Amino acid sequence: MSDFTDLNGAEHSFGESEAQREVRANDRQYVFHSWSAQDAINPLPIAKGEGVRFWDYDGTEYLDFSSQLVNLNLGHQHPGLVAAIQEQAGRLATIQPAMANDVRGELAKRIVEHSFEGARSVFFTNGGADANEYAVRMARHHTGRQKVLARYRSYHGSTATAITLTGEPRRWANGTLDAGVVHFQGPYLYRSAFYAETPEQETERALAHLEQTIQLEGPNTIAAIILETVTGTNGVLVPPPGYLPGVRALADKYGIVIIADEVMVGFGRTGEWFAYQGFDLRPDLVTFAKGVNSGYVPLGGVVISEEIHQTFAKTPFPGGLTYSGHPLACATGVATFDIFEEERILERVNDLGSRVVEPRLRELAAKHPSVGEFRGKGLFWSLELVVDPETREPLVPFNATGEAAAPMNAVVAACKAAGLWPFVHFNRLQIAPPLIISEEDLVAGLDIIDAALDVADGYVTK
Structure with missing residues (x-):
């Protein structure tokens, strides 16, 4: 049984280096990417998406907690x-x-x-x-x-x-x-x-x-x-x-x-x-x-x-x-x-947002000194990360790049290593999964964020 199908209808299995090599080569040679210095990026080739998950060509699975660009409200490949x-x-x-x-x-x-x-x-x-x-x-x-x-x-x-x-x-x-x-x-x-x-x-x-x-x-x-x-x-x-x-x-x-x-x-x-x-x-x-x-x-x-x-x-x-x-x-x-x-999507969003997300983020804010504030509604939330909860100094400076952005990059890396694709902007870790997400997957994603915040806590100065 194949893992994914390419643009020509051919079936493939995860881990096939040739399929991934061709995607990378065409992207690097011919695609001009937005908001990017072209020589400084290495886009991740994606082979497959389904529901609230997507997979790269090596078979690495990601729980999509950003709904791509907060647009995939009904998830990948909704029938x-x-x-x-x-x-x-x-x-x-x-x-x-x-x-x-x-x-x-x-x-x-x-x-x-x-x-x-x-x-x-x-x-x-x-x-x-x-x-x-x-x-x-x-x-x-x-x-x-x-x-x-x-x-x-x-x-x-x-x-x-x-x-x-x-x-x-x-x-x-x-x-x-x-x-x-x-x-x-x-x-x-x-x-x-x-x-x-x-x-x-x-x-x-x-x-x-x-x-x-x-x-x-x-x-x-x-x-x-x-x-x-x-x-x-x-x-x-x-x-x-x-x-x-x-x-x-x-x-x-x-x-x-x-x-x-x-x-x-x-x-x-x-x-x-x-x-x-x-x-x-x-x-x-x-x-x-x-x-x-x-x-x-x-x-x-x-x-x-x-x-x-x-x-x-x-x-x-x-x-x-x-x-x-x-x-x-x-x-x-x-x-x-x-x-x-x-599928009673609005009812699900309100239920999961108030019953699952908000109480859990409240716990995370009390547990992690790097969380200065959490805020949101429905299935749209943000954790504002800081190095000093008293002064509210952000985890990274405004519009940080290079070495200055390292603390936030470390948090992102921890999320991805655990199988979660986060939505991040400046010093904020934002939560925006597809609205079809199950409670089980939602809790699993929040658990990954909980662990990643341990990384953020390491940068707290007091």
Whole structure:
């Protein structure tokens, strides 16, 4: 019995050096990788994925605690998603977006029905970055204004406006590609920019800062405020009580559109269809991608309010994409809704998050001095690692590279050596397994993290 099948349909067993050698050679010779110095990387060849696991060509097994890039919500090779692609490819593989298509319309209908009150339509994109690009364009045309406020400690994509919106180091080398973007500080109580000591203070002061930014930039120049409902890569920052409703109130006061970036946290990651549904926020535009079909076929989009939809009722929207609402992608999106209902995914996420993950992370925080704070919701959590729990000095410096990143690299190496593929950013060890994960596998992964934190503890100075 073979372990995996190659692109030509040939069957192979783990440990075959020739199969791995060819994959490595083609990758190194012909593939240009993102966010990387090409000569400094050695990508791991992956032979197979199934459920919450994947395997390299040597047969090394990894428990996927990052859902790849926090997109594989329904896991590797889910039979329902694979069947949806096969069935759709057999009857209509593609059709241009100017034509109506059954699965495109059905998916748009389901997304609107599961979204915010007042949602009207969906514009489909190829992924999250272009979803944010188009949401900003819609907001600018709708308001007649140009500026967009975005938070520091955010990631919105790597295309022109999206990377300018991004509030972390990946933006720096790209310059200012959209001059209409202004950054502001969001709430982050553990490292408060506002010297707050309670969640209530953090909310009050963060909102005061936002309003001051609006006033100083000129309310009549600002089209939109874009924010990740729960900040993703940059720390799983859960908004404190009252913050998001407060942003809504400020937006209403000054006639500003709210764009909720749900690319990472939408479709069940926090235990809701969309994360904003757990924080009493009514957005005007919602961007999504990743979990809408677990990335089986590239897909993203913008959920549009009735009011903004009407802006383009008589005036053409100036934008489009050849693959907008691609049938193969939309078919997997429709199947995702069916699978969520059949397998009670949201109920599972809420149960496992509150009953298994949160209590265990509380234990780890009490046990390991390297854990400064844990935070999260559903199956999306972060452990903030420090060298001094009193001063909260991070385990590695901000944006650390080279030798400065060694402590975090050691923690990552310990996870991988034990068979767990972690999600890591700066000094944070984040937890984002596929939403189909069993309690047994979830506990096993947390056990591996427990052991890896012993490595982190070795760097604690007091």
